[in-house]
Amino acid sequence: MPTRNPLKRAFLALALALALAMPATAATKAPTPPTDPIHAYIVQHAGTAKAKAYAPIVKAKAAKYKLPPLLIAKIIKLESDFNPRETSHMDALGLMQVRKGHAKRGENLYDPSTNIDFGCRILREYVDEFNGDLHRGLSAYLHGPIYVASRGVRSTRYSRMLLGAPKK
Numbered sequence: 690m691p692t693r694n695p696l697k698r699a700f701l702a703l704a705l706a707l708a709l710a711m712p713a714t715a716a717t718k719a720p721t722p723p724t725d726p727i728h729a730y731i732v733q734h735a736g737t738a739k740a741k742a743y744a745p746i747v748k749a750k751a752a753k754y755k756l757p758p759l760l761i762a763k764i765i766k767l768e769s770d771f772n773p774r775e776t777s778h779m780d781a782l783g784l785m786q787v788r789k790g791h792a793k794r795g796e797n798l799y800d801p802s803t804n805i806d807f808g809c810r811i812l813r814e815y816v817d818e819f820n821g822d823l824h825r826g827l828s829a830y831l832h833g834p835i836y837v838a839s840r841g842v843r844s845t846r847y848s849r850m851l852l853g854a855p856k857k
Contacts, residue, residue: 730763750808751809767851769783784808785804824843831845
């Protein structure tokens, strides 16, 4: 039996409209993925395709060598601008610009996973050599550990670009 009360009728019409609209909006609105700062950083600087390819590698290798993954992504941006085929005038290769002397014979330093693994391992060794000091470790990554140790370097422009000013 139809309802004659206009207020009740309006309420039922509104409830029906909302019920019909809810599934449509819920189906079209995809859940937002959790924010991953590594993925977001790479998307911002190199695009979605490179972020999908490199973010998992960066996170895995950084975890393996106990390094901050965002720092590794920043090194890659600074060293190669996310170009896996980058070659410097000093014969450093790939994303993290690893020199050939660090690789074993036959290792492909243009392979992103291999390159990031070598770069992280080298950086971890330098950070450990300088008692956990990331500034000095990064300075050694660029200039070599002998330069950093013999000159008493505490930080360089390179390390400050990646980490900010060192804490006193």
